[in-house]
Amino acid sequence: MKALVCLLALCMGVAHADDMTVLRYVDQDPDGPPYATRILVTPDFMRMDSGEDAGDFSLLDRRKRVVINVMHDSRLAMVFAAGALPPKPAGWKSRLDASKDARGTRFTLTAKGVVCSEGIAARHAMDAARAMAEQKSILAATQYRVWKNSPPAMQHDCDLANQVWNSGDTLTLGLPLEEREYTGRTRTFESETRQPLNPALFRVPEGMAQIDAPS
Numbered sequence: 001m002k003a004l005v006c007l008l009a010l011c012m013g014v015a016h017a018d019d020m021t022v023l024r025y026v027d028q029d030p031d032g033p034p035y036a037t038r039i040l041v042t043p044d045f046m047r048m049d050s051g052e053d054a055g056d057f058s059l060l061d062r063r064k065r066v067v068i069n070v071m072h073d074s075r076l077a078m079v080f081a082a083g084a085l086p087p088k089p090a091g092w093k094s095r096l097d098a099s100k101d102a103r104g105t106r107f108t109l110t111a112k113g114v115v116c117s118e119g120i121a122a123r124h125a126m127d128a129a130r131a132m133a134e135q136k137s138i139l140a141a142t143q144y145r146v147w148k149n150s151p152p153a154m155q156h157d158c159d160l161a162n163q164v165w166n167s168g169d170t171l172t173l174g175l176p177l178e179e180r181e182y183t184g185r186t187r188t189f190e191s192e193t194r195q196p197l198n199p200a201l202f203r204v205p206e207g208m209a210q211i212d213a214p215s
Helices: 002-017 126-148 157-165
Strands: 019-028 035-041 045-049 057-061 066-071 076-081 094-101 104-111 114-122 175-181 186-196 209-212
Touching: 019 126, 035 126, 045 126, 057 126, 066 126, 076 126, 104 157, 114 157, 126 157, 126 175
Parallel strands: 076 209
Antiparallel strands: 019 035, 019 186, 035 045, 045 057, 057 066, 066 076, 094 104, 104 114, 114 175, 175 186
């Protein structure tokens, strides 16, 4: 009997390993209509798309630590590798405040006294939250270069907080259920499910040119 129980537990573990976490959000940019975002997570990959298997997508390879943006119309896959960041400015001041909420943890991330992002996080699908933080970490150097090359009037400290210096801070609290950035951009959690793994969704389409993004 003991051997049978162990065998069943092993089979259940294998079946679980062949699943993927599926998260669905509704995102909205300032002055724009809401749109769907689907996030698929496995131990090796994370894919973000609009919910269409054949559409454009962003792919995080968690083992190789690269992010690949796949664009079907141009037949290109832009590859972003983790880059080096300069030292954090000596005068940089940021703060993450967190308090318990009926749904999880309510958070506020501020930089130099300005609210950069706020929302609610819950300790569910924590590996998905870690994958989101991994993607932000890889893209941080690219985001910094974009910020540095922007006109001074467009260089906001909150962009550095949300995308560079503190990019993964709020994700340590759990999976985002609600989030609002200083720009007015919002994200609202809709659902979390488990589905059978579809390996084809985590591959760059054959014949598509892969180009390294500037480093």
